[in-house]
Amino acid sequence: MLPDWINSECPAPSEAHRKAALARQAQLTKPLGALGRLEEVAVELAALQAVDRPGADRAPVVLFAGDHGIAAQGVSAYPPEVTVQMLHNFAGGGAAIAVLARSLGCPLEVVDVGTLADEPMRGIVVDKPRRGTRDFSVEPALTPEEVAFACEAGRRAVARQSGHSPDLVIFGEMGIGNTTSAAAIAAALLPCAPAQIVGSGTGLDADGRARKARVIGDALARHGVNTDAAVADVLAAVGGLEIIAMAGAIIAAAQRRWPVLVDGFIVSVAALVAVRLNPSCRPWLLFSHRSAERGHALVLEALGARALIDLDLRLGEASGAATALPIIRLACALHNGMATFAEAAVSGREA
């Protein structure tokens, strides 16, 4: 039901390059460990890229947008038409991720994998099996074929980035209602009670959150996917096209040896899906930020992940990953550009 390539083993990071990078860090003119997580990130990236001098200059951003039938159930503070309006805003350069990508020199591709848009839009790639998902409070969100299509759309998006020769890739999402789909997937996969994972999304109050949790709990029960369900069944029942596309994109990127800088809650749920489908993609994931969205901490914990920054962000759109990117670039610059004790004729620790 899911495409075969989903199961293909991802390559392993280079342990030889990890060792060499660790040895270099011990020689740079600073107390060992004094650059903390900047050292760790540089070493990790050296292992993933299998190079002596890691880099993060070429970091294309792919944003996947989709709409959600569940939005009809009042689970978002914004109306569904905002998704398509935001597509124009991405293409026009006024959205947060457009500003960030421009500032950072990152190419930005926006893929409509399932919004309600009828017409093609300038600057937006359209690659969708249908307009929006079905309302999962009344029927399964997607057919198995639509799930498979979204995986393929993710892989096609990755293939289109190869011209950029990425040092790493960033995936992001936009879609009114998609924290509800993401929370439903996470509640099924972790598993945990919906109320534990449901957050405010774009700005729900306590009543709204309670309704959202109830909608999710009822749907998981109705579709019979709240315990031990196959991942593909969960995705068909409550999935979102942009979330599934990102899961496919993550696996496809890892299969190409491209590190993936994971954004916030929704991308982390896509990462959880990817790791459950193909655990060999896990080493290729770097985690950028800890979102203010409630469920993110649980998903990060399930993935054994530690985020770099924690700035109370809860926008999505890959904005957290983009914000963390300069830190990774500086980690590389330090690893590659600092002098060693010998080069600088600086004394080491006293015996």
Next chain:
Amino acid sequence: MLPDWINSECPAPSEAHRKAALARQAQLTKPLGALGRLEEVAVELAALQAVDRPGADRAPVVLFAGDHGIAAQGVSAYPPEVTVQMLHNFAGGGAAIAVLARSLGCPLEVVDVGTLADEPMRGIVVDKPRRGTRDFSVEPALTPEEVAFACEAGRRAVARQSGHSPDLVIFGEMGIGNTTSAAAIAAALLPCAPAQIVGSGTGLDADGRARKARVIGDALARHGVNTDAAVADVLAAVGGLEIIAMAGAIIAAAQRRWPVLVDGFIVSVAALVAVRLNPSCRPWLLFSHRSAERGHALVLEALGARALIDLDLRLGEASGAATALPIIRLACALHNGMATFAEAAVSGREA
């Protein structure tokens, strides 16, 4: 005893520009608050710079270096000659801050305010009252005149940056033994027990930390500066020339309406000194990172400060401030570059 200008009132941030910046944030195409601390930083900077469109492009870094007589007491994992060796490494571009400043396009000035160096060095400004401080375990570290000189050296360094028209300034430090001086100052000013504030510095073990705390406790008792002492007396007793220079620089920068992006433990202690000497400089301080050095959390708390990043850094050299700078730049880019709901024709929240 301290120069008179230390007491001159710093200007207040512009509340009108803060209000305008808050109003703009509410109009940008994102749920209000969804960019978390990036919104706060942009608003804060707009108020400090008294502009509609804040910026952080022009961010000169001034590094103050000094040596410490207390290093003779085995309080550092590195020998004192490392301070002067590192001056060469700063000038030669191989030190962490040199790499970071280059990557970020920040001008870097290194000021020897009191190292053991005998000779001037290419690329280093020399502005010092003496070579190193005295060993404060046996005598006061500095005379009142030397303390005043270091304050003036800080102010002179600030004046030299005016050609850069700074959006903000970053101060940093280097000096073997200076976490001991900083911890002693903090223990006296907060006040707290030396053992609460003493950390590993460049890499002491538990025995080393205990020795360091004992050295500090004995010195504060010997010099009678452990309760209610005047700040200037604390500085003369256990101060470091680079720490005092930074305190002077912070006040001088705030008096010019330049926001100061504060680095880690030692710069934060300098900030604490500055705020105790002249509380009107406090609004001009932005806090970049939470250091792995033990006492930093206490000093941040005393200053009512919340750092932006927490990456287990403990190098000094302004490396934490430099690492946080791109986040501030992105916060400005978002504030200045995002479209409003009206401009992008995006619907707001449902009523």
